[in-house]
Amino acid sequence: MKQVQPIRDERIIEGMKYYFRERSMRNYLFFCIGIYSGLRVSDLLTLRVKEAKSSYVNKVEKKNKNNKRxxxxxxxxxxxxxxxxxxxxxxxxxxxRQRKTISQLKQQPIDRSTAYRFLNDAAKHFGLEEFGNHTLRKTWGYRLYHQDERNLALLIDAFGHSDMRVTLRYIGLTQDLLDRATMLMR
Structure with a gap:
């Protein structure tokens, strides 16, 4: 599995919001809810309209069955x-907007591959590499950590990690710290 990274540059985040908003409100909102919630793509896909009507959303995560608010x-x-x-x-x-190929059902959520395709198209447009479906979740964590480093404990809990090293690596900070340390070497 390829390693994906968070979007580190706020200017690119703002550019991607504009990029999506101009093309598709659905994709714009998908991107925004992804970077503001920390949900996995699989959980974003199953959101229903009634959940989006209130200020807070309660979602049982598909992967680990944790309740996420x-x-x-x-x-x-x-x-x-x-x-x-x-x-x-x-x-x-x-x-x-399409009928599902195998089940022939309509009004089903977009597929993970569809989300990957439109997210990856935007990533290429902005010159981002190491981009994937987890990028939105990692971006949320990266931004929350940089807002206040004391948020690390919240992130460990939100991601369901048992160790801060796992969380730091997950949001791309381990590599950032290594790069910074290397640049300071004499």
Whole structure:
């Protein structure tokens, strides 16, 4: 499995928001909720409209069955409300516009590969390498850590890690620290 990194540059994050917003409100909101919630892509895909209507979302994580509570970031609230207006509460927030090939069902969530494709297209546009579905989650952690290093304990818990070294490596800080230390060597 390839190693993916967080998006470290706030200017690129803002650029990607604009990039997605100009092309697709669904993809814009997917990206924003991903970088503001710390959810895995598999959990983002199963969000329903009714969950997005309140200020807080409670989600049972698919992978580890932990209950995750996160706030809808105020910067996307108006766009999200506009996006879900007229949709039924039980609809998937990030619904596919196509009929599923095998099941022939409509109104199903987009597939992980679809999310990867539109995220990766934007990453290429911005010259990002080592990009993947976990990049959004890692970006959330990276930004939270840089906001205040005391948030490390919160991140360890939120990611379900047992050791801070795992968390630091997961959000790309181990490599950042190694690079910085190397540059300071005489």
């Amino acid at each position: 996160f706030i809808i970031h105020p910067s996307i609230r108006a766009d999200l409300d506009s996006f879900i207006a007229g949709k039924a509460d039980d609809e998937y927030l990030f619904a596919s």
